[in-house]
Amino acid sequence: MANTYVFGHKSPDTDSITSSIVMANLEHELGNEEAISCRLGNLNKETEYVLNYFNVEAPKLIENLEDGSDVILVDHNSPAESIDNLENLNIKKVVDHHKIALETSYPLFYRAEAVGCTETVLFKLYEENDCFISKEIASLMLSAIISDTLLLKSPTTTDDDIRAVEELSKIAEIDYESYGLEMLKAGTDLSDFSIDEILNLDAKQIDFKDVKSIVNQVNTASIPDVLEMKDELEEGINKIIEKENLDIFILLITDIVNSNSEILVLGERADLVEKAYNVKLENNLALLEGVVSRKKQVVPIMTENA
Amino acid sequence: MANTYVFGHKSPDTDSITSSIVMANLEHELGNEEAISCRLGNLNKETEYVLNYFNVEAPKLIENLEDGSDVILVDHNSPAESIDNLENLNIKKVVDHHKIALETSYPLFYRAEAVGCTETVLFKLYEENDCFISKEIASLMLSAIISDTLLLKSPTTTDDDIRAVEELSKIAEIDYESYGLEMLKAGTDLSDFSIDEILNLDAKQIDFKDVKSIVNQVNTASIPDVLEMKDELEEGINKIIEKENLDIFILLITDIVNSNSEILVLGERADLVEKAYNVKLENNLALLEGVVSRKKQVVPIMTENA
DSSP, rough: OOOOEEOSSSOOOOHHHHHHHHHHHHHTTTTOOOOOEEEOOOOHHHHHHHHHHHHHHOOOOSSSSTOOOEEEEEEEOOOSSSSGGGGGSSSEEEOOOOOOOOOSOOOOOEEEEEESSSHHHHHHHHTTTTTOOHHHHHHHHHHHHHHHTTTTTSSTTTHHHHHHHHHHHHHHOOHHHHHHHHHHHHTTTTTTTHHHTTTTTTTTEEEEETTEEEEEEEESSHHHHHHHHHHHHHHHHHHHHHHHHEEEEEEHHHHTTEEEEEEEEEETTTHHHHHHTTOOOOOOEEEETTOOOOHTHHHHHHHHHH | OEEEEEEOSSSSHHHHHHHHHHHHHHHHHHTTEEEEEEESOOOOOOHHHHHHHEEEEEEEESSOOOOOOOOEEOOOOOOGGSSGGGGGSEEEEEEOOOOOOOOSSSSSEEEOSSSSOOHHHHHHHHTTTTTTOOHHHHHHHHHHHHHHHHHTTTTTHHHHHHHHHHHHHHTTTOOOHHHHHHHHHHTTOTTTOOOOHHTTTTTEEEEETTTEEEEEEEEEEEEHHHHHHHHHHHHHHHHHHHTTSSSEEEEEEEETTEEEEEEEETTTHHHHHHHHTOOBBBTTEETTOOOOOHHTTTTTHHHOOO
16 A cells, blocks of 8 residues: 655644644555655744654655655645645645645545634544544644644634543643643744745735735744844845745744734835734834734735735 | 525436435434525426435425525536526535536535445435435435446446445335336437427536536437437527537437447537547547447546647
8 A cells, every 4th residue: 555645834833743643544544555745845943842842753755756646735735835845745635724726626625624723624524534632642742732822822712622622631731721821832943944945934924805815924932032133034034035935924923922923024015014903013013912813814914904 | 594495406306306305304314404405497207206206305306596695506516507696505415426516615524435326325414314215215316326327237337336226225125126117218308398498407517627518418219310300409509509608518318228329519619529529520420339328428528628
């Protein structure tokens, strides 16, 4: 039997990495022994913390796959965020919690829900299929839900996420609040990164209608600390805008303690942000009160105003 | 609470009609009392037979909905096959078994599987949510699976469809083989229809890459009976080609007893069919041995060769 490669999006976050492990394990439980968890990029600090904490090996790094390979997409469905030759691969399944941006010429298993994290959907799949959730698998799921929902504080959080965190905490035997805060803080450590790396850590290419954009999100416990690098960040962003021919680049600097985001916006269509949020950019910056979710509080609002 | 309108595709077949009823019932079971089953077009003969047989009321016919209304799509996801203002509606859920052809700007519940019928997916949803399946609901599900899989003979049939038919036959207390054959035969009665109606009975607008197409399927117990109308059918097809500016129109005349299809093909790109199936059209006709499934044996092959 051929391998089935299971992977999340480029610039992987904790959800993409852990979901590839948890989904591959589910496939094993369901009898597909050839499922292999993979990743399309380097681990971020938060995910490193998680894998170290639970002593779990990172998924296999892949850059390309042979045309015709079987794949399972987790935590994304958009070809722009996936492996380059996706259109020549055989997508067997998708498990996700994002908007639909995939077109196929064949039917497939597609399971998405409007919940805070892919792992919450996977938790349901384990339950529905009566599959065993080990302590390790529970710990990984739990970490991703905490990460995506910023400890259940993000507006993307649903009752399903809360229920999953409660159940998984029991299986994992973890006090999720104290563990979660340490994990989130580990993710805000930018000291080892170059400016280019920071600008790619959690960057998503998103088109707001015809407006070509990248929205990058950086979590922090202190916005001023990040803004000490403002000049260098702007220089790096301008290079990306030129290279990718973008209309707009948004860097969302999210304060995980106070649940706000400062945005740094460059590009010819920076006016869209002003229109969408009724703010005035000053030195390319504006504070968006209560905005922590790119998916729920940035993408739809920008798309609507584009 | 606002209504949630549940509907299948235009030119509804038995799966689209029964799935709207069965999904609305599932929503009621899950606590959404405001779900209403609807339809976007007239019942076909087969579906009339089913609803009469089990004494079930047809879903409400709708032509348009107010912008912003909540909807659930069953048995389709492509905007081309849905209500006209779909892009201005709030899609809460999709339950389907077709390829993905929907783009959204927001996450939603999306459940599709590569099985023979939407009702097979719905059967799983009832099971997963521990919802009660009444005799009536089981009868409707069963009818749609028999219809879509041509009594489990179509290549779209999966183990899940077979299991669902076995379980549902028990609940419905129906000998599905004899009931199913009568139901399929009822669906082949074209005597009441005008040529225009026949050409719209199960017509799907499908683009094979850039090739603008309609593929219509008519089931019959006797291909020669249908071909007695060949001249009138060609006249009607040519009018549709002109009106819709199509590159190709394929009428699939499917023999449900012997599992073959005669195809009647018109349009400037009729050559695509010859290339895709390695056949020569004679008087616009060719016999495709063993071809009974538009979804599995026509759409992917035409798309690949376009």
